[in-house]
Amino acid sequence: PKTLRLILGDQLNSNHSWFKTVDESVTYVMMEIRSETDYAKHHIQKVVGIFSAMQNFKNDLLVNNHKVIYIHLNDNNNLQSFEKNIKHLISEHNFKHFEYQLPDEYRVDLDLKNLCKSISISSAAVDSEHFFTSRNELGDFFEGKKIYLMESFYRAMRKKHNVMMEGDKPLTGQWNYDGENRKKLPNNHKPIAPLVFNNDVSEIYNEITKTDVKTIGTIDAKNFVWPINRKQSLELLDFFAEECLQLFGSYQDAMTPNEWSLYHSRISFSMNVKMISPKEVIDRCIEEWQKRPNEIEFNQLEGFVRQIIGWREYMRGIYWNKMPEFASMNFFNNQEKLPNWFWTGKTKMNCMKDAINQSLNYAYAHHIQRLMITGNFALLAGIHPDEVDAWYLGIYIDAFEWVEITNTRGMSQFADGGIVGTKPYVSSASYIDKMSHYCGSCFYKKALKTGDKACPFNSLYWNFYDRNEDKLGKNPRIGMMYNVWRKMKPEDKTALLEQADYYLKNINEL
Template sequence: MVGNLILVLGDQLSPVLSSLKAGDKHSDVVLLAEVATEASYVKHHKKKIAFLFSAMRHFAEELREDGWTVEYVRLDDPQNTGSLGAEVARFSERWNPARVIVTEAGEWRLQEEMRRWSDALGRPVDVLPDDRFLSSREEFAAWADGRKQLRMEYFYREMRRKTGLLMEGDKPAGGKWNYDAENRKPAAGDLFMPKPFRTNPDEITRQVLDLVYLEFADHFGDLEPFWFAVTRADADAAFENFVAQALPRFGDFQDAMLTGQRFLYHAVVSHYLNAGLLDPLAVCRRVERAYLDGDVPLNAAEGFIRQIIGWREYARGIYWLKMPDYAGSNFFSATRPLPDFYWTGKTDMACLAAAIGQTREEAYAHHIQRLMVTGNFAMLAGIDPHQVHEWYLAVYADAYEWVEMPNTVGMSQFADGGLLGSKPYAASGNYINKMSDYCGNCCFDVKQKTGDGACPFNSLYWHFLDRNREKLDGNPRLGPVYRTWDRMTADKQQAYRESADAFLDALS
């Protein structure tokens, strides 16, 4: 008999995890398990699975070196039962612990499963809060209570005050809370583009790659080349590389897209944050220090910090406030199936081909590619938002339901009807042309509005607004757009409808 059995999940690879802090390395046993149910409840990208399995194996070694007794179950272990609940039961029988301790899961379905473990095991199961986040579920619910509208900007200001990040007394640094208006410059191909930090697979990672190649051959995406960091030290090195090489220009060009430049000035560390290899407050403090030392401009530091303590925390708060009903949100009653090219990348639309192609190869695309290319197209075309959600959850290395679902269902698809965002992020081809060079390499003409050869985004944009007018007409941010539509001649409006209908019929 041991003191406690401590379960650590694959996205909890942090030594300051609440369950580990509550334990005693001299008397408790830590359990980590690679299980088929978690790897396959959606067909996660091969790189995502390899990243997590390798990071889990390295974290197990880190814990052992720190003096913990660790039970580690590999996917191909003949005794592996295939689910977390069954593995907890198996090792509870082996060690007969006084209780099981686990930090709360990040996904609602697994959290609900955990609630049943105590009765099944016949022993206490302590589910502890995940205090790696800056705002607890209870704090977010208290902030949201009584508000007519939930807007990230106001929550973000509270997080700035709470953390003191980029604050000068009780005022924001520079006199403004948000510098997003300065962060929308299109990038030019002659800019110097830094490269993300890359690692070479060690023996542990090579074993994982061989396993994933055999066991997940039918999953989405390319497995190699594999260059992700899988240890805390390498994740720190990756972040320091970003601060030194890319952060100074991150703010200006964070919304830009360039053919052949997959990373531009982005950090490419969200998968490390979401798996526990990096601490969110620590990385924000490091970025703040770079600003205070004069190494990076304020708009870059603020833009990065807003993504972490603003959007990331806000999305998690919305998720736990509104689940489980949030998963079924479908404000526009969209039912069109997800097109096959979301899995293959084979489409004549250059912007979609670029975003999906790099997603297949890297398990990564930056936020504007996700929001304004793949997400924008899906919303304009009336794709079922649940299918869109499952695609995003499957294909990105940083995707966990608590952060992915609100960003997809709410921000990208507006399927929650405006709970998370104030308006749909709908755009025609003009936006993509402004913020990228994709259109110059496309067989469709972005300047042509309707007819054969016209950019599909142009007609789809007006078709989306027209068919959903009853639901969107009262949105104050869309008033000028609808006035533009109303000023068009009936023939022009009909041309947009017919072009969009022809495209959608072919898509089906």
Template sequence: MKKYHSLRLILGDQLNRSHSWYKEKDDGVLYVLAELHQEASYVRHHVQKICAFFAAMESFASSLKAAGHHVKHLTLDDTVDFKTINELIASLCTEHSVKRFDYQHPDEYRLADQLKKLQLGIPVHCFGSEHFLLAQDELTDYIKVGKHNRMESFYRKLRKRFNILMDDDQPLGERWNFDGENRNKLKAADLKEIPQPLLFANPVGTYLDRIQRHHIDTLGRATEDLLWPIDRQQSLQLLDFFCLHCLPNFGRFQDAMTHNGESRWSLYHSRISFALNSKMLHPMQVIEAALARFAEANSGVDLAQVEGFVRQILGWREYVRAVYWVNMPDYAALNSFDAKTNLPEFFWTGKTKMACMKQAIDQSLDYAYAHHIQRLMVTGNFAMLAGIDPDQVDQWYLGVYIDAVEWVEMPNTRGMSQFADGGLIATKPYAASGSYINKMGDYCKGCHYSVKERFTENSCPFNSLYWHFMQRHSERFSRNPRTAMAYRSWEKMDADVQQALLLRADFCLSNLDQL
């Protein structure tokens, strides 16, 4: 067995070809990528998500080998006897008589904590992933532990620091944020203009066979050809496609929803989150590509569109990572509403009479993807209104979406979506009745329930659940400036209407699986 002086671990979400590790070849260094039972089963993942990570890891291993590095790529067949990643590492270090073990700082707290506990009897060194715009050790300079930190303030600091969309020390266009112009609903004429999404056809039959052979419990629809990018080249193609065809209307329709057309599931969204979160793309590379397109004459990209996109990458993505790391591990246990209801079965099957929920869940099961408004204002909104246990909500979101890695999933779910963190991220719960969903989409047309009715048997469950939620938390939110108007509206209702709304909500809460 060949001996190496160093063994370097590459996790499945650390596929950064530009990392300084790879600038020089060293015959004494062995790089290891491993499909692990631990990682495939710590939560019930979408089958396409596991296939995507396995395919991307294999592709990355091949690229390193082609560049002259020594690489060991291990499949589930090779790692079946190891219960944990630590056991595998210890075995490999002994097998190859290595004198030193290196790894890049994991993005998930559980893995960072696990690797920190390695006892190998040789030096262990942790390197930065060289991916994020903010280094791990400077996160507390921007986010205070246990406190609400405004994303907008964070975003402006990073705009200034990295000189993005700036005119000296002022924002380009004299405005920091165009969010108010990013809320258009798709009209009939707009539907015809939505571009067909760029899809790939990566064969994943061998990964599906391994997943089945090793009895990995998955969810979602399996496909023999994976539509997601699995290497840097495909990731760049998807980024270029977005900048050329989707960016001109991205901001305008980023909150819109529709059940019409073949492109309804992708709309103008970039769909590069898997490529970003697996580090096949770098966030600054993505920002610069969007800015370059914005700067081109006749690109059709105006400031509102590019700012809306930059805000997601430079602002929100870096922000939720900082909130996650500064507040972990306590953040994972926060449950400010003491929500305890079980997640309804239809989250796993899509079998519900609520058209908006069915559309969002079916899409998630079919593609391992839903855009941010479907996640926040449809499935997330419903889960919060219904008082679902945030642990179960976390597990569903973490498992079902191809881009879900805990550092980004948990703050978005437990914080932004469920307000379970008590306001560390959001200044108010993102609770809404059916009228919001109807305002931003066309799901309500043809639904079993009527969005116009509030408390009849045919009424949209979101309507009564919204008021029930607001009432059971009235002491907390009635004086919040961002929610006070809802309570003034409640006070103007007749007492019999209030009672009917609460009774309808009680029925819905007692019969969630039948909705």
């Protein structure tokens, strides 16, 4: 029978078994649509990056003699939703069977299930053949457990997929080398210049600007830096393995002004739209380590592999196990709005200015900037998790809900009350100064707790613990902080709380 197969914008997996043979009766459909450009206010580079990668994928399918219908954003017959376009195609071309790959987002999953119920032809969903784990694997693994410990999941993944193992023991005898990582960049250290691509994406950019699609951030459409096809994705992976892996773990948590990528892989976009698979990524890095064991220490490799077969798969599993409830969790009952400068970078806080500006300019910030700068601030300031999610889901080129919301609402905002993390990731200026070179040139003074020049992180930090004592006071991992707080002189406490209060009331002026 004539079959229609849907490929979503984040399902650009050329190794999928769908494409192994050319089948005359099969037509693929890809579509640029407003339901997807408008569910968040996306960064312009994210929309352009996805459309470019989609169009390149479509071209490759055509070269390989597959039949493809590609609906452009401004096509006259574009009905702007998956459902409407597919129903229209089915009736227009008389398809007898419909297939799709399991989507990664809950909303789209429901939409497609409902679509299948509402059409009269047969339908089927197949795996996207990308992840190490299936949707429910983590849920089954932790069945009956209250705490979903990432480390135990990670070890099980290493064993199951025989990654860096010697029999049933971890290679080198040690599972996790986190303790050896996390160094500050030395003062005179000039990090490697990132590999960027000078893609000319002006045509796609111009198409988007013809519409009223709302976006954020900037773009140089003649020199678009992100990989937009599989070849570039593999080049970026090679660059990482050859030039960055050897220092990845060491400087994984380091931050310094005006350096946007350091030793990070920036491979998340390529992986999340499935131009390359997590298996290819870790295999390439393990191979590089085997080639140059004297130059690449094992801890650098282990730290990287853990992010991918550990954290990335873990977050996917949490998502499918906890949605849809997860999306409305708000453990601290936070209600505030994000300050305006999250959208402009116009703040005197040097760390925030740098992290936000680079996010606006590159649609990228690395993990510690997301977690311990912008996320840390949002949590200390009591911002509503919906506001925080909307910002993260829009601004990053790698942001798709399954991995955005678990990181943002879960890991960063602790709105899940401790599913993903065991305690909230918050800090005062001392941690930021320990890991970065931001404080030295900041308007605010990292050592001051009160007064005009006091670093806002300091008073907000204590204010956070104070106002959430009923929720956190009994957490054994935070007990020590409460002991310090309780022992503080009453007048010092009052001064800190008044300072925090002042900053919160004037948050747009920070």
